[in-house]
Structures are given as structure tokens and as C-alpha cells.
Amino acid sequence: METSMAIHRHCIIVENLTMAYGSSIIQQNLDFIVNQGDIFIIMGGSGCGKSTLLRHLVGLQKPSLGRILYSVAGHNKEAGWGQSHDAGAGKTQNAGAGKIQNAGAGKTQNAGAGQSQKADGKKGESVSFWDTSPDNRRLLMKNMGILYQSGALWSSMTLAENISLPLEEYTNLGKSSIRELASLKLALVGLAGFEDYYPSQISGGMRKRAGLARALALDPEILFFDEPSAGLDPVSARLLDDLILELRESLGATIVVVTHELASIFNIGTNSVFLDPVTKTMIASGNPVDLLETSDDERVVKFLTRGEGRQKV
Numbered sequence: 001m002e003t004s005m006a007i008h009r010h011c012i013i014v015e016n017l018t019m020a021y022g023s024s025i026i027q028q029n030l031d032f033i034v035n036q037g038d039i040f041i042i043m044g045g046s047g048c049g050k051s052t053l054l055r056h057l058v059g060l061q062k063p064s065l066g067r068i069l070y071s072v073a074g075h076n077k078e079a080g081w082g083q084s085h086d087a088g089a090g091k092t093q094n095a096g097a098g099k100i101q102n103a104g105a106g107k108t109q110n111a112g113a114g115q116s117q118k119a120d121g122k123k124g125e126s127v128s129f130w131d132t133s134p135d136n137r138r139l140l141m142k143n144m145g146i147l148y149q150s151g152a153l154w155s156s157m158t159l160a161e162n163i164s165l166p167l168e169e170y171t172n173l174g175k176s177s178i179r180e181l182a183s184l185k186l187a188l189v190g191l192a193g194f195e196d197y198y199p200s201q202i203s204g205g206m207r208k209r210a211g212l213a214r215a216l217a218l219d220p221e222i223l224f225f226d227e228p229s230a231g232l233d234p235v236s237a238r239l240l241d242d243l244i245l246e247l248r249e250s251l252g253a254t255i256v257v258v259t260h261e262l263a264s265i266f267n268i269g270t271n272s273v274f275l276d277p278v279t280k281t282m283i284a285s286g287n288p289v290d291l292l293e294t295s296d297d298e299r300v301v302k303f304l305t306r307g308e309g310r311q312k313v
């Protein structure tokens, strides 16, 4: 099942992905597409491999089999992908959370760019993360902002200082421009005026939003959220959902979310993949509301109805 949004550009293409820790396979034969502008939910019961998939999507873990292709508009233009495989990206690195590292899992192989059939029927070029050059990999990672569960802020730094970190490291902007940008990003997440607060002086929900402001610092095209509602009361969780929707609208970002919060899944999800821990593969994909209404798979229906099953009329 496809996303209900009429978006015709692939952003991430997962092809025949197998994920494993040593000889222990977590998931296999994963095939799905995240389209530009999707709010793509990775769902499934505890321990099925959602976080492991997220780590693969952000380049922290290398597939055991298969590949993950990216097509990122701004940087395709900037780096000239589509004409050449050599991005010449220089020293751009890690985007948002200041925590992403190159897993460095080893050898680059062959070409690095793959032909993919676009949803609009045209051929488009995408870059295979582990098959492309280290420079291209860094460029891709710069284009990914990540919000970790805890927000992952440095406690000894103010919010403005936290957000300034990636800007200081990866841009040539002067102090005052960086401060201005940090304020802008804080305003974007509803934290205008909190520049000089320390993480311990604000609530958990505000810390998440500050973490999000940092993830947005370098204007990434893809945002990843690891269990955004975890630890939040229902009202704060709803506010964060609204913020995610707003960001998708205002920034045109593509968003990938790991969550098992049903309210969030139905509220924000436009597309999804459902991982099953028993068969160790995906057993459904598509718009979560459509899945709730039409899936024939009992496991999916059970999950989406909190075990109650579809109401008979």
C-alpha cells in the first residue's frame, strides 16, 4: 500500500535489507520507500527491531545484506549527483544532534549511485549510503537531523550554546550570526526567549523541543525521531505531534519516526512499515489509518487496536 500523499520523489529507498547483530538476524527482506514529505512511522511490538532500523537509516549501522539509497534534493543539486558520483563535498559532517558518528563499517564498494524508478515514472538517481564515497556519506549525514529520546542535550551548556555547537563546527558563521540562528531555531520549536536556560531548568517536553531545535540547526532535509512521545504526558506528546506536523509543512522536511504510541501513529503518520519479531520481516506498510481499516493481518489489526480487534458492526 502506498502513502496517501501525492508526493512523487523518493527520499529513502530500502532494498532487500537484512539487519543483524553478529549471527543473530533481527529483520530481513525489508523493502520500502520513504517519499519526500512523508511522516513515515516505523512500528511493531517491543524488540522487533525498530531502533535497529533507525540506526541503519541514519548510517550508524551497516546492512548485513541489501542497501539503503538516498535522494536528497538540495544536496543532489549542490553535489552534482545525477551527473557525477563524486560529490566533492569537503568537510561537511553530522547534522543535528551532535551524536552521529560514521559507523565506519568498512569497505566502500563499486559505483555508489543507483538507478531507481521514481513514482512519477522517470528514472532518478539515488546514492547508496555504504557504496558511495566517505565524502558523500558525510554529506548525507549532514542532511539528517536526529532527535534522540532524551533530547541528548549537554547539561553544562545553555540551550543557545547547545544549538550553536553544530553551527560552530560545520559552518563559517560568526558568533553573532550563530546566536541569531540559535534563537531562530528555538523560536521555531516554541522556545523563543529560552536561549540562556540550562536543560535542567526546563521541562522534559521543552528539552525534547530544544533537542529538536538542535537537530534543525543545519537545515536537514530528513528528520529522524526516536520515540518522541516517550516520557511525555499526553498533552505534551500531542503538542510535539503538532510541532512535527508544522515542521513538515513549513520546512518541507521528510520525517521518520520510531514509535508505538497509537495516538501519534494515527495523528501524524502518512506512511509506515510494520515489523514483526516472529517472522523477522515486515508484514505491512502504508498509511496507518488505511492499515487499520483494511489490513487482513491479525497481528497488524491487533497492534493498531490495542489488542481489541476491529469492532464488528
Ligand SMILES: Nc1ncnc2c1ncn2[C@@H]1O[C@H](COP(=O)(O)OP(=O)(O)OP(=O)(O)O)[C@@H](O)[C@H]1O
Residues within 6 Å of the ligand: 021, 026, 044, 045, 046, 047, 048, 049, 050, 051, 052, 053
Ligand atoms: N547492540 C546490540 N547487540 C546485540 N543485540 C542487540 C543490540 N541492540 C539491540 N539488539 C537486539 O536486537 C533486537 C531488536 O532491538 P531494537 O532495540 O532494535 O528493538 P525495538 O523494536 O526498537 O524495541 P523497543 O520497542 O523495545 O525499543 C532485540 O532483540 C535486541 O535485544
